[in-house]
Amino acid sequence: MITALSLNPSIDRTLTVPKFTYGGLNRVSSEKQDAGGKGINVSLVLRALNCDVCCAGFLHRETSPIFAKKLSAAGADYDFVFCPGATRTNLKILDAAAGIITEINQSGRPVSPEELAQMTEIVRKHAQESSMMVLSGSVPPGCPGDYYEQLIRLCREAGCRCILDADGEKLAHGLKAAPFLIKPNRYELEQLSGRSLKNRREILAAAREIISGGVSVVAVSLGAEGAMIVDKENALYAPPLPLQVNSTVGAGDSMVAGLAAAFDRGDSLEEAFRTGVAAASAACLTEGTQPFTPAQFEDCRRKVAMEYVR
Numbered sequence: 001m002i003t004a005l006s007l008n009p010s011i012d013r014t015l016t017v018p019k020f021t022y023g024g025l026n027r028v029s030s031e032k033q034d035a036g037g038k039g040i041n042v043s044l045v046l047r048a049l050n051c052d053v054c055c056a057g058f059l060h061r062e063t064s065p066i067f068a069k070k071l072s073a074a075g076a077d078y079d080f081v082f083c084p085g086a087t088r089t090n091l092k093i094l095d096a097a098a099g100i101i102t103e104i105n106q107s108g109r110p111v112s113p114e115e116l117a118q119m120t121e122i123v124r125k126h127a128q129e130s131s132m133m134v135l136s137g138s139v140p141p142g143c144p145g146d147y148y149e150q151l152i153r154l155c156r157e158a159g160c161r162c163i164l165d166a167d168g169e170k171l172a173h174g175l176k177a178a179p180f181l182i183k184p185n186r187y188e189l190e191q192l193s194g195r196s197l198k199n200r201r202e203i204l205a206a207a208r209e210i211i212s213g214g215v216s217v218v219a220v221s222l223g224a225e226g227a228m229i230v231d232k233e234n235a236l237y238a239p240p241l242p243l244q245v246n247s248t249v250g251a252g253d254s255m256v257a258g259l260a261a262a263f264d265r266g267d268s269l270e271e272a273f274r275t276g277v278a279a280a281s282a283a284c285l286t287e288g289t290q291p292f293t294p295a296q297f298e299d300c301r302r303k304v305a306m307e308y309v310r
């Protein structure tokens with residue numbers, strides 16, 4: 001069983017306007033709304049890869065049905081700390097004429113110390129029942145900056161491996177607890193290393209510094225430039241697949257889910273990387289964070305190429 005944490009879920013609301021006018025009146029031509037957040041996305045991709053998954057996290061009573069319905073429909077288990085009120089909204093305004101999206105994200109309602117303590121207990125329980133825990137995305141106000149670090153330590157004590165996909169101080173603190181794997185993108189790795197990383201050699205050097213601190217695997221996603229994966233012995237680069245890209249939203253989450261699924265079943269670095277890149281690539285074929293089909297995944301998997309980086 002893999003547990004995916006969803007500490008700061010969101011309702012993703014997309015409004016399409018024919019032509020966006022800053023400071024003017026904009027009329028909405030179409031709108032859609034969906035349950036989202038990185039932990040939810042990772043859970044759904046894990047289901048698309050046929051893994052047993054439990055999504056654990058905070059959820060707000062007023063908006064909980066759309067999350068529960070979505071996870072249930074995909075066959076994912078869930079375990080939530082229920083909070084009062086409604087889930088934060090991440091608003092995306094799509095300017096149809098220019099094809100430009102403006103995003104406005106709410107930070108969410110602060111969690112109380114009691115709710116946080118309940119969450120920690122849920123993680124403690126799932127760390128004992130799961131072989132892998134995925135910690136990804138932002139945390140709500142009220143969560144300490146080192147909360148992921150605390151949770152990773154707790155998982156380590158229970159013998160549960162952790163995958164951390166976070167940025168800024170959450171990532172920097174989290175590293176101190178030496179998770180099994182981290183998946184920064186180039187920007188997140190640059191932030192962490194405190195320098196710009198211009199080529200594969202520089203990325204490899206930055207990844208090896210992190211590995212010397214106790215992390216086993218560093219997977220670096222490079223968007224349209226592909227991806228790298230590094231462990232103590234080896235480093236691999238996979239070029240981007242030539243895809244008919246529909247939306248890259250959630251591609252990083254899909255890579256995390258693919259890596260979690262593969263490493264959890266004991267795959268080698270190479271095989272896990274293939275699964276991670278295939279899942280990320282297949283995610284680019286679908287609209288928004290809609291899960292890919294088994295056929296799309298298999299097709300991508302066959303096309304993944306990789307080479308060693310030295």
Ligand SMILES: Nc1ncnc2c1ncn2[C@@H]1O[C@H](COP(=O)(O)OP(=O)(O)OP(=O)(O)O)[C@@H](O)[C@H]1O
Pocket residue numbers: 184185220221222223224225226227240241242243245248249250251252253255277280281284
């Ligand atoms: N335009 C693209 N063409 C081909 N593959 C892509 C493209 N964009 C993303 N990918 C694949 O998806 C992977 C993950 O994408 P990316 O690096 O953008 O993740 P991310 O920055 O973590 O994104 P997010 O956190 O927003 O989901 C890439 O490493 C690559 O394999």
Ligand SMILES: [Mg+2]
Pocket residue numbers: 165185252253
């Ligand atoms: Mg990401």
